[in-house]
Amino acid sequence: MQVLITLGSNINREQNVVEALRRLEQEPDLKVLTVSPVYVTQAVGADGKVTDQPAFSNAAICVETELDPFTLRSRLRALEAVMGRVRTADKFAPRPIDLDIAFYGDRVVEVAGKVIPDPDVLRFAHVAVPLADVAGDWVHPQTGQTLAEIARHYSHQEMEIAQ
Numbered sequence: 001m002q003v004l005i006t007l008g009s010n011i012n013r014e015q016n017v018v019e020a021l022r023r024l025e026q027e028p029d030l031k032v033l034t035v036s037p038v039y040v041t042q043a044v045g046a047d048g049k050v051t052d053q054p055a056f057s058n059a060a061i062c063v064e065t066e067l068d069p070f071t072l073r074s075r076l077r078a079l080e081a082v083m084g085r086v087r088t089a090d091k092f093a094p095r096p097i098d099l100d101i102a103f104y105g106d107r108v109v110e111v112a113g114k115v116i117p118d119p120d121v122l123r124f125a126h127v128a129v130p131l132a133d134v135a136g137d138w139v140h141p142q143t144g145q146t147l148a149e150i151a152r153h154y155s156h157q158e159m160e161i162a163q
Contacts, residue, residue, distance in 0.1 A: 060130035125154035
């Protein structure tokens, strides 16, 4: 199964995104196929407005796996914990690493209260643009749009590629 995963960090962001990618590449049940550029984006809150938190580094990867979405999510959460992530009620709190399943093939599924495809794909440039970089032709199973089409909607927003 091909799966798209998003990565984000705004605590030691440059190191943590690279470290999470390194660890994901070492996972025996994942084969990393494509990696997006790393983007630097301003932190946003639930309302989509910029907050005063530190900037984020955001990226996306396409992987191949035989893990079911529940087991994969559990593995991603374990990796976050190892890297120092402590989840709170505030989904938009600063974090050393955030790993989310954005798409699990063309399936629409709920995993522990989280809907896949990730609804944030349709809400935030920092999710849509890196995903389009790794799988622009991927069709969103609920909207019928490709990720490239979704990302074009955000082309006016400021996102810079990390150096």
